[in-house]
Amino acid sequence: MAMMNMVQSINNALDLLMAEDKNVVLLGEDIGKDGGVFRVTDGLFDKYTAARVIDTPLAESSIIGTSIGMAIAGLKPIPEIQFAGFMYLSYAQIVNHAARYRSRTRGNIELPLVVRTPVSGGVKTLEHHSESPEAVYSNIGGLVVVEPSNPYDAKGLLTSAVHGRDPVLFLEPTKLYRLFKQDVPEEMFEVPIGKANILKEGNDLTIITYGTMVNVVEKALEKRPGVSAEVVDLRTICPLDQDTIVKSARKTGKVIIVHEASMSFGVGAEISAIIAEKAIYDIDAPIMRIASPSLPYPMPGYENYYIPNEKRIGDAIDSILNM
Amino acid sequence: MLKDVFSTTIKYMQIMDENGVIDNNLMPPELNDQKLVEFYKMMSLARSLDAKALSLQRQGRLATYAPLVGEEATQIGSAMAMGKNDFAVPGFRQHGVYIVRGLPIDQFFVYWKGYEEGAKIKKELNITPVIVPVATQMPHAAGIAFAKKYLKEDSAVVVYVGDGGTSEGDFYEAINFAGVFKVPLVVIIENNQWAISVPRKDQTAAQTLAQKAIAAGIDSIQVDGNDVIAVYKATKDAIESAKAGKPYVIECLTYRLSMHTTSDDPTKYRSDDEVAQWQKKDPILRLGAYLKGKGLWNDSMEEEMKNSQLKEIDDALEKANQFVPNPDSIFENVYSFSSDAIDEQMESAKKENYWQ
Secondary structure, X not given: OEEEOHHHHHHHHHXXXXXXXXXXXXXXXXXXXXXXXXXXXXXXXHHHHHHHEEEOOOXXXXXXXXXXXXXXXXXXXXXXXXXXXXXXXXXXXXXXXXOOHHHHOOOOOOOOOEEEEEEOOOOOOOOOOOOOOXXXXXXXXXXXXXOOOOHHHHHHHHHHHHHOOOXXXXXXXXXXXXXXXXXXXXXXXXXXXXXXXXXXXXXXXXXXXXXXXXXXXXXHHHOOOOOOEEEEEOOEEEOXXXXXXXXXXXXXXXXXXXXXXXXXXXXXXXXXXXXXXXXHHHOOOOOEEEEEOOXXXXXXXXXXXXXXXXXXXXXXXXXXXXX | OOOOOOOOOOOEEOOEOOOOOEOOOOOOOOOOHHHHHHHHHHXXXXXXXXXXXXXXXXXXXXXXXXXXXXXXXXXXXXXXXXXXXXXXXXOOOOHHHHHHHOOOHHHHHHHHHOOHHHHOOOHHHOEOOOOOOOOOXXXXXXHHHHHHHHOOOOOOEEEEEEOHHHXXXXXXXXXXXXXXXXXXXXXXXXXXXXXXXXXXXXXXXXXXXXXXXXXXXXXXXXXXXXXXXXXXXXXXXXXXXXXOOOOEEEEEEOOOOOOOOOOXXXXXXXXXXXXXXXXXXXXXXXXXXXXXXXXXXXXXXXXXXXXXXXXXXXXXXXXXHOOOOOOHHHHHOOOOOOOHHHHHHHHHHHHHOOOO
16 A cells, blocks of 8 residues: 555556556657656656657647557557547547447447546636536437546546456546545556445435545535535446436435536436436425536636535525524 | 758659560569469459449439549559558548458448448458548558557558648658658558649648658659559559568559549549540550550450449449448447446437337
């Protein structure tokens, strides 16, 4: 065990994955000598050389497009897109090809590629550096969308993603990169994809969340020691672990969904629909969604008015318990 | 101070002219009579298959189809220059490339009838399935070429793109990547003069499409794309260059004699006269004239070949007609694992039988 923040645990996972399989290659903008703008790939260039830690030209569509080609030809590419806000330039490659290749060739061509990109805000960055686009990529079908909320899960989920056979979008919340450290095993381990994590068991209500909002939810609950909340960290957004969601909703009868991404047509809407379809008679309060408003991500001066905070979450908990 | 820092020229190559006369200085020595007859037969097969597909589409037996007629020399010449270990990455019109690589013709029909099973191509054929969004296959090809180099496989990747496709960002991004990483990539620009309704001259102010390679720092040439020998030689040379770390772009000047796809009516935007001018440069007539002149081909051989190719196509169609679609397969291959939502949706679809 070693104390690691999320940057260190992802770096450690990449190191072990590259040592394990020489066909694992990293590519992206400034990931080589510079170690990435967040230093996630720090030291890997020196250890594995420019042949495997590849500084690409500044061109997002071909970072994903060439990764698709590499995967077709037998490599396991882990492309990094510097910020999720820049990833839309590669959206056609992701939607039209990465997500479809397995299905359209009836399993003949699988694309084991893992796209890493920093997401979400709260760190006072420029425009286009703070988006939470998970719903945009979950609506396609064919992609696995993963978002860890802590260093341990980040390492284990990334390891599973690279060991797997499907294209994975691995979303790394910028705010959590260095927010806290945690005991993480130094050896390789996996956290299963497609399985939500019940962070805390409880009986009064269920809070379903992931990514940046997990520790905000935990803080709101710390101030309410009398509340027995069940906290579900999705970890994998697509495909959703419906079973864990529905079971917890049935158990507590009250559900709040919390995410940083904007509300409309979002992950919360999907979860609400699943609960409504499968467990409407087992819940006794309207499902609540706490999310950012349905508008473009504001500039940093306004982001604290935009991202859900502890007070909003706390108020929602108090209000649903009175229903 | 003001001085020239860069200048270049683009070469044009033609080996067999419109009348079937050959420039012996450029003729590749390995192209013996037998090989040229093989080119002729392959181009003829591609054209007959194309005509069959078009007629089936008109009868409602194929979905939308993109005809290749007129572009046989570009497709067959380049594909015949590839080795077994080389890898082809076509767009959506390169049916000739698929048959040269050995795709069973029945599988071609299954794809164009509208079933993904036609895109499940045996891996040993070293060719990716049809890619429809224009030029997005270019970065795939560059990535495959990167992997070939990384894995030290003796293989070059030949990717196809149209004149319209060279306007796409992915075209430039891919050749730029190829230049930076010196990967074994050969780009065939199948310049058929029309991107649906937009003529080549309105696609770019560049005088040639070959010169676009210069911006990426890689070599290029323009060839007569209706001259199967020139296309063959250019591709052969380019593959050698690419394998030695110098990727290559070949612009083949050819012509789309038919419509963009079966949903299109080219009489709306181009003149019959223009089409007639290009019909005179027909790649098959040209090689046929040469072969006949040398006594290597005659009318009875032509008839015998046509009959045997039509039978081959009919047999393949017969086989494709035996294909039984399996609606479960659209649900079953999305992920390598099962997912709650898709499993449920498949079960419900089965119960409600909604595809009937």
